[in-house]
Amino acid sequence: MARLALRGIVRDYGTLRVIHGIDLDVAEGEFVVFVGPSGCGKSTLLRMIAGLDKPTGGDIEIDGIRVNDRSAAERGLAMVFQSYALYPHMTVRQNLAFGLENQRMPRAEIDRRIADAARMLQIEHLLARKPGQLSGGQRQRVAIGRTVTREPGIFLFDEPLSNLDAELRVQMRVELSQLHKRLRATMIYVTHDQTEAMTMADRIVVLRAGRLEQAGSPLALYNHPANRFVAGFIGSPRMNFLPATVSPNGVRVDGLDELALERFAVAQGAAVSLGVRPEHFEFVDAGGLPGTVDLVEHMGGESYVYVTLANGERITVRRPGQTGLVGGSNVRAAVLQGQAHLFHTSEGEAAVARL
Amino acid sequence: MRAALARLIDWPFEALQRALGAARMPYVFVLPNLLVFGIFVVLPMLLNIWYATTSGAELMPGQRPFTGLANFAELLDCGNYLNVASCRQDRFWRSVDNTLWFVAFQVITMVVLSLITALVLNRKMALRGFFRAVFFYPVLLSPVVVALIWKWILQPDGVLNAILVANGGQRVPFLLDPSWSFFWTVVVSVWAHMGFYVLILLAGLQAIPPDLYEAAAMDGTPQWRVFWRITLPLLMPNMAVVLVLGLIRAVQAFDEIYVLTGGGPGTATQYIVQYIYETAFAGQVHIMGLAAAASMLVGGVLLVLTLLQLLASARAKQ
Ligand SMILES: Nc1ncnc2c1ncn2[C@@H]1O[C@H](COP(=O)(O)OP(=O)(O)OP(=O)(O)O)[C@@H](O)[C@H]1O
Ligand SMILES: [Mg+2]
Numbered sequence: 001m002a003r004l005a006l007r008g009i010v011r012d013y014g015t016l017r018v019i020h021g022i023d024l025d026v027a028e029g030e031f032v033v034f035v036g037p038s039g040c041g042k043s044t045l046l047r048m049i050a051g052l053d054k055p056t057g058g059d060i061e062i063d064g065i066r067v068n069d070r071s072a073a074e075r076g077l078a079m080v081f082q083s084y085a086l087y088p089h090m091t092v093r094q095n096l097a098f099g100l101e102n103q104r105m106p107r108a109e110i111d112r113r114i115a116d117a118a119r120m121l122q123i124e125h126l127l128a129r130k131p132g133q134l135s136g137g138q139r140q141r142v143a144i145g146r147t148v149t150r151e152p153g154i155f156l157f158d159e160p161l162s163n164l165d166a167e168l169r170v171q172m173r174v175e176l177s178q179l180h181k182r183l184r185a186t187m188i189y190v191t192h193d194q195t196e197a198m199t200m201a202d203r204i205v206v207l208r209a210g211r212l213e214q215a216g217s218p219l220a221l222y223n224h225p226a227n228r229f230v231a232g233f234i235g236s237p238r239m240n241f242l243p244a245t246v247s248p249n250g251v252r253v254d255g256l257d258e259l260a261l262e263r264f265a266v267a268q269g270a271a272v273s274l275g276v277r278p279e280h281f282e283f284v285d286a287g288g289l290p291g292t293v294d295l296v297e298h299m300g301g302e303s304y305v306y307v308t309l310a311n312g313e314r315i316t317v318r319r320p321g322q323t324g325l326v327g328g329s330n331v332r333a334a335v336l337q338g339q340a341h342l343f344h345t346s347e348g349e350a351a352v353a354r355l
Numbered sequence: 356m357r358a359a360l361a362r363l364i365d366w367p368f369e370a371l372q373r374a375l376g377a378a379r380m381p382y383v384f385v386l387p388n389l390l391v392f393g394i395f396v397v398l399p400m401l402l403n404i405w406y407a408t409t410s411g412a413e414l415m416p417g418q419r420p421f422t423g424l425a426n427f428a429e430l431l432d433c434g435n436y437l438n439v440a441s442c443r444q445d446r447f448w449r450s451v452d453n454t455l456w457f458v459a460f461q462v463i464t465m466v467v468l469s470l471i472t473a474l475v476l477n478r479k480m481a482l483r484g485f486f487r488a489v490f491f492y493p494v495l496l497s498p499v500v501v502a503l504i505w506k507w508i509l510q511p512d513g514v515l516n517a518i519l520v521a522n523g524g525q526r527v528p529f530l531l532d533p534s535w536s537f538f539w540t541v542v543v544s545v546w547a548h549m550g551f552y553v554l555i556l557l558a559g560l561q562a563i564p565p566d567l568y569e570a571a572a573m574d575g576t577p578q579w580r581v582f583w584r585i586t587l588p589l590l591m592p593n594m595a596v597v598l599v600l601g602l603i604r605a606v607q608a609f610d611e612i613y614v615l616t617g618g619g620p621g622t623a624t625q626y627i628v629q630y631i632y633e634t635a636f637a638g639q640v641h642i643m644g645l646a647a648a649a650s651m652l653v654g655g656v657l658l659v660l661t662l663l664q665l666l667a668s669a670r671a672k673q
Contacts, residue, residue, distance in 0.1 A: 052569050073575025085570035089588045098584070099574030150574075 001186055002063050002076065002153030003028045004049065010057035011044055011210075018044055019210045021058065026154075026188065031180050033189045035197040035233070036207035042190040043158055045207070049188065050156050051075050062153060073102075078147035079156040082163065084139045086131040092142050093127040096149050110149075117148040120182070121175075137168045144179070155187040161196065173199055194234050198222070206230050228273055228349035231341060237278050237304065239341070240315040242289075244274040251342070255311030256289055259335065263355040264342050272352065273343040278304070278318035280339035283325075288334030291315070293325050307331060406647035412640055419644075426648035447649060449622050450630035457540065457626055458605040465545045465552060465601050466594070472549065473556035474586075487557070491550035501547045502614030506530075509539055509615075530616055533623035540612045540624045547611055548604060552597045559593030560586070595667035603660045606653065627653055 004026040011019035019041050026032050034042045047053040049060060051072035059066050067075050078099075086095050093114060100110045118124040121141045131139055140160060147155055157176075161169045177200050180187055191197055197204045198218045206213040206221065206229075214226040218234075225231035231239045244251040246268050250261035253274060266272065291309040305317040305325055317333055325331065342352035372380050402416065407426055409419035433448065434441030442448040476487055493501060508514045509529040516526045529535045563586065571581050587594075609628035612618075618625030618633075627649070635646030 050573060052572060071575075072569075072572045077573065079570075079573050081566050081570060083564065083566050085564065085566040087567060087570070087585060090584075098571075098576070102575045102577065102580065146570075146574075 001028045001184065003186065004154060004188070005061040005064075006045075006049075006058065007061065008058035009045065009048060009055045009060065011041070011048060011053070012056040017210065019048075019055070022207075022210075022212050024205060024212065024215065026186060029184045029186055031177075031187045031189065031200060031202045032205060033191060033197040033201035033203070034205050034207055035191055035194055036213075037233070038192055040207045041210040042192070042207055044210075046079075046156055046158055046188065046190050049154075050077055050079050052079075076153040077156055078150040078152035078154075079158065080140075080143045080147055080160045082159045084131070084143040084163075086139060086142055086146070088131050091128055091130055092123065092134075092145075095131070095142060096127075096146050099146065099150050113149040113151070114145075117145040120148065120179070121145045136164050137172065140164060140172060144176075148179075148183070153186065155185055157187065157189040159191055160189075161191070162193075169196075176200060195236060198234065204234070206233060224351070225275075225341065226351055228275065228343040228351075231275050231343070231351070235277055237316050237318065239275045239277050240281075241343075242274045242276075242309075242313055242315070243345075244272050244342075246270045246272055246342075251340075253289060253309075253311065253313075256309065259289065260287075261335070261340050262338060265353040265355050266342065266344075271345045273345055273349065275341035275343055276315075276335050276339065278316045280336045281315065281317040281333045282336055283317070283319070283331050284334040285332065288332035289315075290330070290332050293327055293329040293331055295327055296323065296325055298322060305331075307333060309333075403647045403650060406643045407651050408644075410644040412642070414641070414643070422644070426644045427652075430645060430648055430652070444645065446622065446625075446634075447630055447645075450625045450627045453537075453622070453625055454606065454608075454627045456537070457608060457624075458602065460541045461544055461605045461608070462598070462601045464541060465549055465605075466598055468545060469549050469552040469556055469597060470590075470594070472553045473560055476553065477557060477560040487553075490553050493547045494550040496547070498547065498610035499614050501543065502611040505539070505543045505546075505611075505615055531620050533620055536616050536620060536624050540608075540616060543611060543615060544605070544608055548601075552601060555593050555597050555600075556590065559590045563589045592667065592670055595670070596664065599660055599664035599667055603657055603664065606657060606660070 004024075006022050006024040009019055009022045010017065022045065024032075034045060036042055044053065048055050051067070051070065051074075055068065060068055062075060062077075087098065090098065096114045096117065097110050100113065114127070115124075118127060121144060123138065123141050123145055126134060126138055126142070131142065134142065140163075143160070160176075161172050164172060173196060176189075180200075189196075189200065201218055203215060204218055204221050205215045208229055214221060214230045216224075221230060221234045225234060228241065232241070242253045244253045244259075246264070246266050247258050248268060250259045251272065251274055252258045259274075289309050291307040294306040294308055294314070296306070297304040300322070302321065303319050303323045303325075305319060305323065307315050307317060309315060315333065343349045344352060368380075368383075371383055375383070405416050406419070408421060408423055409416075410422045410425060411419050413419050430444050430447055432443040436442075436448075439445050439448045439452055472490055476483060476490070480486075496504075506513070510516075511526060511528060511531070513529075515529065520526060527535065529539055567585060567589075568581065571585055576584075607628055608626050609632070612624060612626065613629055613632075616624045618629050631646045631649050631653070634642050634649070
């Protein structure tokens, strides 16, 4: 178990800056998930932590010691690669033993660790096979096993589940969370899937274009997104955004009537973006935003209603249970009390504080 | 324009297809290749078998008396196989002996050098493309040109001796001393063919996923262990192809060496193919029968090696 600190990490490729000064502290035993769209620099950041890549500027500290100039091996970390990167010509057992043999560990200790990891990951019956003879999920387990046997200070994962099918992904997600609980290890996990981030993380770090947008617990990010990007990225289906102007009792959505809201710290007449999550709309008989239902998706336990508002904007509404609405129905969508978000339309699109 | 051209080419095939039916058309398309293969490969092979089992100095197959395995018996007739001089065809055995030494030295040197070169060229370095071209270039040269270049370097008043003398050294008769001469046939043939094998090994190296090396780095693997436990095992299929192809080509060594040393001094660098060539075509009497028998023996060895090669590349594909 170790803690990690990033201090002003910058990474340039030639004249192109892909990481713009990242500061972050990861506590001992914390499960931190880096999440962001493709190309935002998640892998680059993880590889710099791992020691596979060097930052152009800034410091990386593990347990308070600067490790910029230490090799990957000396940092005491272990990584699960997206491609698994299992040695194809070695058996599973040899794969698990390889890193330990490098440390000249006694054979008995190696065997003990392999036995422990194999039991924990339920790969005991696979030890004599080669990676080519395993399914994707089994390979994934072996790749995780290889890191577990190393007993690293920090576990690093780069999109480890992206090659698995949906069902297996859910299962491995649960298993990884359990693994974290059992080992109480520090883990840094990279993904572009916000669901993975929400379900597994102690803390989510949202990255965009090489910048840290917001870091916080899953619910903190869900309830109090710092800006429109984070609001849109966290949560599924994604938050609805409507252009609006601040009015005396709330906001006036462009082209529609005034919508009564609680008070926000913003001047009347300011242009804002109204953000409402699909689950925070309800249908009412009077007031709200008028529109017509395009389509209803019945999931059984809940329903997704796609609505085109009278001003032409489209929104998604998520209702619990089953609804009798059909395409063409006229509806009025109101925002649940206290659940609206406002965002400035200026650079950065920061969230407007509530009063 | 193109349509008109197509019509011009089409009509004979259309006529043929009408005459033969569509089912027989595939044979029409493979026929040209089969003819060439038959005339230049199958027919000579059959002729060779006939020559090997007949004797005399006659060239025309029909005028040669059948003697069964007599030619083979003559080639294999030795008082003591460890003593070349005790063999009836001591030139044959001397060239077999020379060839074995040549193959051993040439193949080992070539495999090791190609591997080292491929490893170096696979690294990120300045002018990598240029160096790759430098190593491949000799492969494109005609063997005669290769030999002439090296002759120009190695002859008594050649470039290498000029450099030696200029630095206060002695002239060395590189091509007139048996050991030196053997040494240079190995060097020249490695130089001439290495590029091809470097290419095969480079392809193999590039097929190894880079994240395996990153995983090895995370595992704290020392460089030598990365080489022995990851690079070499994953390169094995390509190494096997290189080894077997190299063996086959070394047994067949002839042209550049024949031009470079003529098999000399004496018979010091006379290898098996040269023996066959000279026995059949270069002497006062053309002893076709013996030469044909000898080439069948060599062919047998090459057949075994080729089967090995097929096996190796089949495994490489897996
Ligand atoms: N070797 C390189 N040379 C130049 N630019 C690079 C290099 N490697 C990465 N980049 C750039 O750095 C940025 C971040 O890449 P990175 O691989 O970290 O993205 P990512 O967040 O992991 O994306 P993904 O989710 O697709 O894996 C990208 O814009 C990419 O084009
Ligand atoms: Mg990535």
